[in-house]
Amino acid sequence: MSEITDTLETTAENPVAGIDQTSGNFKYDMTYDFDAGTGLSDRTVDYISAVKKEAPWIREFRQNALKTFQSKPLPTHWATKDLENINFDKIRYYLSQGLKPKRTWDEVPEDIKRTFERLGIPEQERKFLAGVEAQFDSEAAYSNIKEAVAKQGVIFMNSTEGLREHPEIFRKFFGKVIPTGDNKFSALNSAVFSGGSFIYVPPGVKVSHPLQAYFRINAENFGQFERTLIICDEGSELTYMEGCTAPKFSTATLHSAVVELVALKGAKIQYITVQNWSSNVFNLVTKRGLAHEESEIKWIDCNIGSRLTMKYPGVVLKGRKARGEVISIALANDGQHQDTGAKMVHAADETTSTVVSKSISVGQGRATYRGVVHIPRGLKGCKNNTECDALLINTNSRTDTYPSITVRGDRHAVQHEASVSKVSADQIFYMQQRGLTEGQAMSLSVNGFVNDLARQFPMEYSVELKRLIDLEMEGSVG
Amino acid sequence: MSSLEIKNLHVSTGDKEIVKGVTLTINTGEIHAIMGPNGTGKSTMAKAIAGHPDYTITQGDVLIDGKSILEKESDERAREGIFLAFQYPSEIPGVSIANFLRAALQARMAEGEEIDASGYYKRLYQKMDLLKIDRKFTSRSVNEGFSGGEKKRSEILQMAMLEPKFALMDETDSGLDIDALRIVSDGVNSLRGPNLGILLITHYQRLLSYIVPDHVHVMIDGRIVKSGDKSLALELESRGYDWVKQELATA
Numbered sequence: 226m227s228e229i230t231d232t233l234e235t236t237a238e239n240p241v242a243g244i245d246q247t248s249g250n251f252k253y254d255m256t257y258d259f260d261a262g263t264g265l266s267d268r269t270v271d272y273i274s275a276v277k278k279e280a281p282w283i284r285e286f287r288q289n290a291l292k293t294f295q296s297k298p299l300p301t302h303w304a305t306k307d308l309e310n311i312n313f314d315k316i317r318y319y320l321s322q323g324l325k326p327k328r329t330w331d332e333v334p335e336d337i338k339r340t341f342e343r344l345g346i347p348e349q350e351r352k353f354l355a356g357v358e359a360q361f362d363s364e365a366a367y368s369n370i371k372e373a374v375a376k377q378g379v380i381f382m383n384s385t386e387g388l389r390e391h392p393e394i395f396r397k398f399f400g401k402v403i404p405t406g407d408n409k410f411s412a413l414n415s416a417v418f419s420g421g422s423f424i425y426v427p428p429g430v431k432v433s434h435p436l437q438a439y440f441r442i443n444a445e446n447f448g449q450f451e452r453t454l455i456i457c458d459e460g461s462e463l464t465y466m467e468g469c470t471a472p473k474f475s476t477a478t479l480h481s482a483v484v485e486l487v488a489l490k491g492a493k494i495q496y497i498t499v500q501n502w503s504s505n506v507f508n509l510v511t512k513r514g515l516a517h518e519e520s521e522i523k524w525i526d527c528n529i530g531s532r533l534t535m536k537y538p539g540v541v542l543k544g545r546k547a548r549g550e551v552i553s554i555a556l557a558n559d560g561q562h563q564d565t566g567a568k569m570v571h572a573a574d575e576t577t578s579t580v581v582s583k584s585i586s587v588g589q590g591r592a593t594y595r596g597v598v599h600i601p602r603g604l605k606g607c608k609n610n611t612e613c614d615a616l617l618i619n620t621n622s623r624t625d626t627y628p629s630i631t632v633r634g635d636r637h638a639v640q641h642e643a644s645v646s647k648v649s650a651d652q653i654f655y656m657q658q659r660g661l662t663e664g665q666a667m668s669l670s671v672n673g674f675v676n677d678l679a680r681q682f683p684m685e686y687s688v689e690l691k692r693l694i695d696l697e698m699e700g701s702v703g
Numbered sequence: 704m705s706s707l708e709i710k711n712l713h714v715s716t717g718d719k720e721i722v723k724g725v726t727l728t729i730n731t732g733e734i735h736a737i738m739g740p741n742g743t744g745k746s747t748m749a750k751a752i753a754g755h756p757d758y759t760i761t762q763g764d765v766l767i768d769g770k771s772i773l774e775k776e777s778d779e780r781a782r783e784g785i786f787l788a789f790q791y792p793s794e795i796p797g798v799s800i801a802n803f804l805r806a807a808l809q810a811r812m813a814e815g816e817e818i819d820a821s822g823y824y825k826r827l828y829q830k831m832d833l834l835k836i837d838r839k840f841t842s843r844s845v846n847e848g849f850s851g852g853e854k855k856r857s858e859i860l861q862m863a864m865l866e867p868k869f870a871l872m873d874e875t876d877s878g879l880d881i882d883a884l885r886i887v888s889d890g891v892n893s894l895r896g897p898n899l900g901i902l903l904i905t906h907y908q909r910l911l912s913y914i915v916p917d918h919v920h921v922m923i924d925g926r927i928v929k930s931g932d933k934s935l936a937l938e939l940e941s942r943g944y945d946w947v948k949q950e951l952a953t954a
Contacts, residue, residue: 650756655793657778658753658786659807659861666778669806673797673844 264314267291270416273319277385277419280392290405290415297409304564304593307533311507316479318417318450374432380425381436384452387423394425398456402485402515402541411511414450414483421451421482426461426492435464435497435683451482457492457520464495466683478532479507486514486522490544493521499686501693502531504561510536513568516576518544525681526553528563529693537595539568542576542607549578554675554690557590558697566595566627567611575606582613583675586622587697594626594643602633609639616674617647618667618698646674668698705731705768705784707869707900713762714744714751721747723925724763729900731868736903736911736936739922740944745904746790748922749871753787754780767868782811784868788858788875794846800857801827801841804864811865830863834890852883859890869900876910888913908940921947 262269270291274284299308371381380391388395405415426432457463467484480502488494494514502508508531514522524538540549551567569578584592594613615624626643648670656666671694672679679687707729714722722744729735737745751758752765754777764771772780795803804827809818831838836856846854855875862870872891876884891901891914903916911919911933919936921929921944929935929947939947 649793652793652795654755654777655789656795656803656807657776658781658789659803659865660778660781660810661806662778662810663776665806665810669798669803670795673795676797 263317265291265294265316265318265417269318273417273419276319279388282396283388286400286405287416287418290412293406294409294412294416297406297412299409304535304595305533305562307562308507308509311479319419370434370436374436377430377432378427379430379432380423382423384421384423384454385419387454391423391425394456395423395454398485398487399454400485402487402513403483403511407511410481410509411483414452414481414511418450418452418483420449421453421484422455422465423453424455424463424465426457426463428458428489429460430458431462432464435466437466449480451484453482453484454487455485455494455496456487457489457494459489460491461489462493464497464683466497466686467500478505480509481507482510482512484510484512486512488514488516488520488522488547490518491520492517493523495523495525496538497525497682497686499527499529499682499690500531501529502534504530504532504558506531508534508536510534512536512538514538514540514549516540516542516544516547516549518573519546520544521548521550523550524552524567526551526565527682527690528553528555528565529697530558531561531563533562533564535564537566537568537597539570539597540578541570541572542578543572544576545573546575546577547573548576551580551582552678552681553580553582554678555582555584555592556671556694556697557584557586557592559588559590562591562593564593564595566593566597568597569599569609570597571600571604571607571609574604576604577608579609580611580613581678582611583616583678584613584624585616585618585671585674586624587618589619589621589623591623591625593624594628596628596630598628598630598632598639598641600632600634600637600639604634605636607637607639609637611641613643614674615643615645616671617645618671664699665695668695671698704897705868705900706766707785707902708766708769709748709752709763710766711763712748712751712760712765714747715759715761716747716757720761721758721925722751725922725925725927726763727920727927729869729902731900732897733918734895734901734903734914734916735918735920736905736916737920737922737927738906738908738936738939740906743922744925745906745922746873749787749873749902749904752780752871753777753785778810781865781867786862786865786867786870788855788862788870788872790874790877792846792854792858794844796844796847798845799842800845800860803845804861807861807865827864830860833893834860834863835886836860851878852880852886855879855883855887856890859887859894863890863894867899869902870894871902871904873904874906875903876905876907884910885913908936911936923947923951 267288270287271284274287374381400415403411405412424436455465486494486496512524516522522540526538528534528536538551542549549569553565553567555563555565557563563584566582567580569580571578578598580596582594584594586592592615596611598609598611600607611628613626617624624645628641630639630641632639648667652670653663653666656669657663661669672691679690682690709725709727712722712725713720725748739745747758751760760773765773767783772783805818805823812818827841828838834856846857849857875887879887903914916933919931919933920927921939928951
């Protein structure tokens with residue numbers, strides 16, 4: 226173990242060039258239950274697999290993924306050079322739940338405490354989110370939910386358990402929607418994944434309450450390389466919510482999750498994400514759903530914070546009359562780049578897809594919409610409607626839109642609308658004249674801009690989103 | 704009683720001086736009308752008093768109850784009791800009138816205090832009934848897709864809810880047909896009272912037969928050149944601004 230536990234300070238050390246992490250210094254005890262050390266090799270992968278007591282096929286899956294990861298180039302030629310700043314050798318790829326931070330509540334910076342207070346985060350959760358406690362004790366809430374849905378035959382557990390207890394379901398769908406080699410980061414995730422959810426909903430079961438990962442995150446290493454697999458069997462319905470609006474003060478600077486959804490005939494899946502990463506994080510996530518006949522997959526994706534987010538939730542419309550929808554809100558503040566969008570791949574007749582994207586660029590923040598709509602030859606009656614709206618707050622803010630639409634054949638309806646607007650000085654003056662401060666006026670403008678989308682969020686999420694925008698905008702003026 | 708004192712006010716935009724020394728005191732309970740041809744500085748003065756960033760006050764002072772407000776930001780001036788009814792109010796997409804007014808009222812409360820939602824809606828609906836505004840109106844986005852008349856009514860509703868000490872009404876009659884003009888005027892008249900001082904900016908006498916002012920001032924080329932009572936407005940209507948200009952030239 227000495228080899229693994231020697232360079233402890235490296236957790237706090239900066240694994241990415243150009244980011245000072247010392248202000249939020251996290252220090253950990255000398256002993257981890259499990260730690261794979263820094264850097265990535267076949268030994269790291271074996272170590273993770275051994276710790277998790279995985280079946281040989283999974284180990285093999287991981288090893289193959291590692292090879293794919295190592296052979297694939299970074300996708301910088303089309304997105305951003307910033308990816309090149311990730312130092313893969315300095316990252317810890319597995320750190321299990323044994324970690325115990327030394328930091329006390331008194332050491333948590335005032336502005337972070339204030340943020341928690343303003344967001345109305347309960348006391349216990351604040352400590353967890355600030356890294357004071359490694360575990361957020363929600364075990365009780367989680368097992369209640371788990372039990373309640375189990376009565377309907379729904380399986381809801383973390384993916385490590387899922388692999389162990391339900392290999393017959395897991396293996397059938399795992400890596401099928403997003404193959405290992407889809408992109409460099411899906412390969413990385415496939416090699417070192419840990420945590421994430423596994424959900425199976427039996428035929429005809431409609432899960433009445435949204436299932437939330439929030440109740441489950443304590444068990445894992447906060448989703449650095451999450452792997453989520455959700456299968457809704459014929460005619461079933463599920464809403465899943467991931468993340469929370471509280472800022473995550475992460476020690477890890479690379480987050481690379483893979484989320485696969487499978488909606489069998491007539492099933493409906495709604496997957497809601499609200500993420501607010503600290504500004505040192507690379508958030509590179511692959512999310513895709515496979516929609517069978519007459520099924521529906523809807524991604525609601527809200528990205529705030531991070532240094533760079535690259536995320537394009539997609540739906541492969543495989544069965545006749547399948548429907549796919551992506552609703553996305555991205556807010557890029559100073560120094561941040563939100564590169565988000567959607568992928569809609571039509572692969573059957575009469576399939577429908579909808580993309581609505583709204584982005585806000587603040588200060589020197591940059592928001593990019595990147596969308597793919599693909600309708601190949603030989604299909605009929607496919608429809609796509611894409612709408613992307615960008616709001617610029619300052620004159621030096623930036624937004625880009627890169628839609629890629631391929632339609633073969635002439636029996637389809639495809640529509641793309643885009644708009645860019647700017648908060649005008651007159652609008653701000655008008656609001657200030659009614660007594661709002663400049664910051665409040667900005668917040669209100671931004672909230673108004675996303676209002677029609679935010680209304681589709683569950684109530685508590687839309688309220689939190691509003692508060693979060695208020696907080697983000699407060700710092701943007703003056 | 705409160706007073707809004709405008710003392711020897713000079714206002715420029717860019718290098719150009721628009722308002723060239725206006726002195727005027729408005730007390731709560733009074734309605735002052737400022738009349739004058741287009742481009743004489745009436746609107747500029749109102750915007751400058753409200754703190755519009757495009758206008759610079761180069762000389763003079765504006766005081767509420769003896770205290771200068773010129774060092775204050777526009778939102779602070781608003782909270783001190785200055786309300787500008789805009790000639791061209793901005794649209795705020797996605798923000799309903801109800802939410803906008805709620806935010807504006809919330810901004811006037813001390814930190815930690817929350818507006819009482821049911822009390823707020825009760826008051827909002829009372830004011831809307833008073834101004835004969837349909838309830839559905841409040842769920843529409845502020846000024847978005849509003850007709851000229853709706854925009855002006857929205858301004859009056861905001862004024863009714865925010866209860867300013869002094870309302871500067873910039874060309875409130877512009878773009879209104881005769882019915883809309885009557886509705887808006889009725890609204891203003893219903894708000895008229897001992898706790899509100901109004902500065903009405905207009906270039907037509909028409910409005911002043913609905914909202915009868917206590918004082919009428921004529922502004923030409925950045926200065927108030929003539930003041931009188933409501934009869935001055937009628938005189939202007941029959942003799943035109945040239946009459947005042949000629950009088951000035953001979954003086």
